[in-house]
Amino acid sequence: MKKAALIMVAALVTGCAAKPPKGSLYWGAYSETLYEYKKAPGIETLAQHRDQLENIIQTSEREGYRIPPGVCIELATAYLKEGKAELAEELLTREISLYPEAAPFVEKLRATYIQARVNGEQR
Amino acid sequence: MVKKIMKWIMGLTTLALVTGCASPFIAKKEAFPKMYDEQPVSIFVVPPINHTTAADASEYLTVTLPEPLSYQGFYILPIEVTTELLQQAGVQDGAQLAGVPTEYFAQFGADAVLYTTITKWDTSYYVVGGNVTVGLAYELKSTKTGETLWHYKQTLLVDTTDGSSNLLVKIVATAIKTAAQDYLPVARRVNTIAINTIPNGKYSPLYGKDGEMKVVNKNAVNTGN
Numbered sequence: 001m002k003k004a005a006l007i008m009v010a011a012l013v014t015g016c017a018a019k020p021p022k023g024s025l026y027w028g029a030y031s032e033t034l035y036e037y038k039k040a041p042g043i044e045t046l047a048q049h050r051d052q053l054e055n056i057i058q059t060s061e062r063e064g065y066r067i068p069p070g071v072c073i074e075l076a077t078a079y080l081k082e083g084k085a086e087l088a089e090e091l092l093t094r095e096i097s098l099y100p101e102a103a104p105f106v107e108k109l110r111a112t113y114i115q116a117r118v119n120g121e122q123r
Numbered sequence: 124m125v126k127k128i129m130k131w132i133m134g135l136t137t138l139a140l141v142t143g144c145a146s147p148f149i150a151k152k153e154a155f156p157k158m159y160d161e162q163p164v165s166i167f168v169v170p171p172i173n174h175t176t177a178a179d180a181s182e183y184l185t186v187t188l189p190e191p192l193s194y195q196g197f198y199i200l201p202i203e204v205t206t207e208l209l210q211q212a213g214v215q216d217g218a219q220l221a222g223v224p225t226e227y228f229a230q231f232g233a234d235a236v237l238y239t240t241i242t243k244w245d246t247s248y249y250v251v252g253g254n255v256t257v258g259l260a261y262e263l264k265s266t267k268t269g270e271t272l273w274h275y276k277q278t279l280l281v282d283t284t285d286g287s288s289n290l291l292v293k294i295v296a297t298a299i300k301t302a303a304q305d306y307l308p309v310a311r312r313v314n315t316i317a318i319n320t321i322p323n324g325k326y327s328p329l330y331g332k333d334g335e336m337k338v339v340n341k342n343a344v345n346t347g348n
Binding site: 025027031032034035037039069070073077099101104105108109 | 165179189190194197200203230231232307
């Protein structure tokens with residue numbers, strides 16, 4: 001009986017420890033890689049920033065943090081530039097499920113990209 | 124009797140002194156009541172208006188804004204995507220948005236727009252160190268009414284000297300810093316100080332509970348403009 005109680009306490013303690021405090025977010029080196037990209041836009045700096053965005057999402061998932069606002073959209077646009085439309089679409093949907101207030105912006109983005117593709121095909 | 128009166132006077136003087144020297148900090152709700160009325164969630168960050176000759180300052184400040192804004196509980200539209208969107212429309216500097224009403228940004232789902240003005244970015248270096256004086260004004264405006272919901276103005280002197288205590292190392296480190304001009308930590312610090320005074324948004328555990336927090340320096344919100 002005593003043992004069972006101890007195990008329960010231990011489970012509770014570890015349970016609490018594993019859960020990050022409410023409102024925590026993981027941004028990794030977001031500012032640094034975005035700055036590098038803005039300072040010298042190019043394939044390398046863009047790839048570096050894209051890797052960082054992927055790292056932010058993966059780390060947040062692993063640690064149980066909410067993915068920071070805008071990160072899924074930003075990565076989606078990077079994927080679109082690389083022609084990975086399906087992955088991009090998944091991320092856009094994910095952003096809305098995390099942050100419903102993103103919906104109008106995502107809709108606008110979708111319209112822009114679809115329009116751009118149509119224009120591209122007509123050329 | 125005289126003693127008693129003396130005691131009274133002493134007491135009153137102390138009271139006057141205390142109130143006279145009262146803390147310059149006021150409660151968030153007192154400083155920014157409109158934030159509590161409107162409760163904006165999503166923020167569109169526009170490029171800064173840069174009054175300085177430091178071209179890099181805009182970028183340092185922009186890339187370090189989303190982080191503190193998100194900790195404060197807001198949804199920030201992805202700055203790199205919104206910046207690109209504005210660039211396609213020919214907007215590079217915030218000053219070009221002077222004629223655009225804040226209501227325009229409602230179409231992107233933004234409840235509010237964050238405008239920033241860089242008034243000062245003076246760097247100085249000396250043999251064993253360096254510092255930068257940063258002057259910034261922030262203004263958060265409603266896309267519904269165009270009214271200012273939150274504003275903050277500050278000038279800060281930030282030491283950029285390397286933490287090392289060895290003099291030789293220090294000189295080298297400062298020299299390298301001069302070349303690399305890595306001011307991201309400075310920008311992050313300055314932004315965080317200001318943004319901590321915004322009433323907390325929906326995604327913060329403090330949402331709706333921070334009205335009485337006395338963290339707003341009166342001098343930073345005096346509307347002298």
